[in-house]
Amino acid sequence: MPPAATESAASSASKTETPTPYLTTMPADDFSWQITLAQKVIAITGANRGIGLGIAEVCLANAAKMVYSLDLMEPGEEFEALQNRFPNLKYIQTDVTSEESVENAINKVVEETGRIDGLVANAGMTKHQPALKFERAELEKLFNLNVFGAYFCAQIAARKFIELGIKGSIVMTSSMTSYRPNRAAPSAPYGATKAAVRNMCHTLAMEWSQHGIRVNSISPGFVRTAMTYYVEKSPDWDLKMQYYGGMPRLADPRELGGAYVYLMSDASSYTTGIDIPIAGIVGAW
Template sequence: MNGTNGVNGSSHETMADEAMPFLTTQPPADQNWAITLKDKVIAITGANRGIGLGIAEVCLANSAKIVYSLDLMDPSEDFFALQKKHPNFKYIQTNVTVESSVESAINSIVEAEGAIHGMVCNAGMTKHQPALNFSREEVEKLFNLNVFGAFSCAQIAARKFIELGVKGSIVFTASMTSYRPNRAAPSAPYGGTKAAVRNMTHTLAMEWAKHGIRVNSISPGFVRTAMTYYVERAPDWDLKMQYYGGMPRLAMPQELGGAYVYLLSDTASYTTGIDIPIAGIVGAW
């Protein structure tokens, strides 16, 4: 049965490809080369707090028309503080592990704004503990959100871009743990989820380029959030910095935002299939 579904799905996809005109990736003659999100409608998963909220703030500072946070959790105080400064920052409760929830959110955005131009697949979770202590249930929970949820968000956004004839941009939040171990807080399953995200970025970029869709990822190092603040408080933090080098601090979430803005902007019209590491203390891993 699975084999039959796979064949039908492949045939359906081929017919759709043949019927749908492809969009050129060539910039128009009147291209504005300023790095800006002017007139862009951006969705960011998991933007009610943490890294996602920092990305949203930088997108709004760079003239995004509107930014939507698609998040399962209730908005934080920091969310409302940013929304007070930027009323064009909105929230749709969304469970990114449920396809129908993501589809409903994307459809709601398009109904309200008339379009969507960028999707940041950022929602994720981590659990740091020795590999021998992980249960199968804990591992599956990480993969369900970090990999399957991220893929669903990208796939649903890509379908909507194609339907609307939009040259969309998709940006995944990967991690430096997709490259190497995190010595300070090891988690083999988490690193595995982020390696999967970074790897599928390249293939999705290859497949969807003909539709004018760009797909990239960002790999942050340690970022100061509610989940990581304790790292720099460890008694051996100064010693690690002395021996391993790098910037002796955690990043503010907003310090990642410029890379996301670039990848979401029209200026990045020939940038696809790459990962940008942002890890000022990469040597400390």
């Protein structure tokens, strides 16, 4: 190879191998090391009720500047009651299965506040029935909301963090069914969607760390919501609880909130790519 060609190839290789500078997640030197969301703007998908609303309440209780619920359904009485206590809770109608809808919602948050610091990809659905009865259309509906919705919410938020130069945090709601079967109400497709959510967080955390973006997940066990009302009505519930040595109850959604607050706070600046199981009773089944 002629010398000129050799030099050109070496120059090209040098340019390719230049590492991208990392944006450190370390807080400022005067950081108080309190676990707080003071001055932070948080968006939570599916926060008009259930787990999402519980997360919103705990974020607000921990000094979040603004909390936005990005939800398809209209707010109900529970949301309005919380909004009366915390006027800095807002709602933006959003279809998380539509990238355009999500992008519009994130842009509106930034237009109103000038920033966005955290995104909780929480919106999801479940369907419990024997695997032999699931049809393709039902699986596609589950995956479209639980997996694709979470992925694109994270992607759109990450792009906005990078655009604004914000060291943002993304937390996805997975499930204990991503680890083990739910014997009380089996759903192979639902568990698969939540395993996908938990797994994708690891790779997103690796890819986006150079931008100072952290990505983690939470895996709740049984939480008392409109989707789990049937659990305690099971005829053998008391018997199951008799032989279980842990917490014989379902969680209040707010009991999950502390983990979300920690992961979105600057106190967790070296925490990324992990899942935090908040299992309660599920772990022993």
